Amino acid sequence: MAQSVLDTTALDDKLSQRFIELDPNGYFIIYLDRDARLIYAEHYTNTINDKGLACDPETGEPIPCNGSLKRQASTLFKGRTAKELCIEIFEKSTTCLVSRLDHAAYLGREFVRAEDALLAGEEYIQD
Template identity: 60%
Template sequence: MNQALADATAIDQKLSKRHIDLDPGGYVIIYLDHEQGLICAKHFTNFIDDRGLACDPETGKPIPIRGKIERQPTQIFTGRTAKELCVQLFEQAKPCPITLLDHASYLGREFQRAEAALLSGQEYVQD
């Protein structure tokens, strides 16, 4: 690995550990459908409680960060490219389900990573 790539990787790893506020508009689970050639994004609603935890609007309970959750998405977006997904999510969805700019920026980066994984045939794991 060359030094510039190593430095960029170290910067990204450090920044992935920073605190970010949760979006009261909800969260998005991104995954690939290699068979169909699609990047998929499921949007789920939540509310942020007084402790700063994302909670299920139906049960009022905190949403676990690990493990499988049985919830229905409010919307499912699919596209062949990161740009196609961003247009659907940020320009065509009315109202836009994403309410924080840092969340929107994060999703754009993740859609780019997902697109690269889709085009290269690699596995994608959301950061």
């Protein structure tokens, strides 16, 4: 029996609420440039404190999730497809920016979602 879209959406929503350990090598902000038909991924460095929170390496202060803290990206990646972006980050980059397999898998999923939104002309919001 095939699963309905509602069932899989509910499952994905539930899984998005689970606890995850943050990557000490940093995090990515993903967005689209529709005019250029590109997916962008900005990499930001961070440290992880003893409470498991991502902190600004310069100040040691926790990084708020609401985007109120404006920081300079350490690296900017761009690609026309999810595959091209993954190759740029995971194969061509000389620095290992992702130290956790779950983080790499998350990025792959998000890049595919971003590519789908770009191709469909839909809004993309990073999970």
